Amino acid sequence: MPIPWLAAAKIIPWTEVIAAAPGIARGARDLWKRTKTREEAQSAPDTVIDDPVARLTALERSVAELTQEAEQGSELIAQLAEQNQRLVATLDRQKRNTQWALILAIAALLGLAVVLMTA
Numbered sequence: 034m035p036i037p038w039l040a041a042a043k044i045i046p047w048t049e050v051i052a053a054a055p056g057i058a059r060g061a062r063d064l065w066k067r068t069k070t071r072e073e074a075q076s077a078p079d080t081v082i083d084d085p086v087a088r089l090t091a092l093e094r095s096v097a098e099l100t101q102e103a104e105q106g107s108e109l110i111a112q113l114a115e116q117n118q119r120l121v122a123t124l125d126r127q128k129r130n131t132q133w134a135l136i137l138a139i140a141a142l143l144g145l146a147v148v149l150m151t152a
Contacts, residue, residue, distance in 0.1 A: 046119065053116055060109040067102055 082088040 046123065049119070050116065053112065057109065057112050057116070060105065060112070064102065064106055064109060067098075 082091060
């Protein structure tokens with residue numbers, strides 16, 4: 034049975050979706066900028082660091098940046114998953130309501146048919 038999309042769109046908590054959208058978009062944009070910057074930095078020729086301590090410091094900084102990006106990426110994915118879960122739950126609730134409305138409509142039509150046949 035097709036889902037009545039217009040009815041489903043009416044019961045989606047759009048205020049929550051709209052309120053969460055700027056934060057999610059900002060997080061995605063920041064993550065994209067950092068990824069693009071990292072790709073540009075990696076494509077540029079690296080200078081060779083002869084000093085082991087300086088090299089270790091650079092590697093530690095790089096690992097810390099990657100860890101931070103991974104954490105922010107997981108937060109963004111978690112927010113998107115939560116928002117998706119709320120939308121799916123709302124659509125599921127709408128589907129059940131539609132099924133009940135259909136059952137009630139069929140019962141009313143059957144009742145009307147019985148009344149008309151006995152009259």
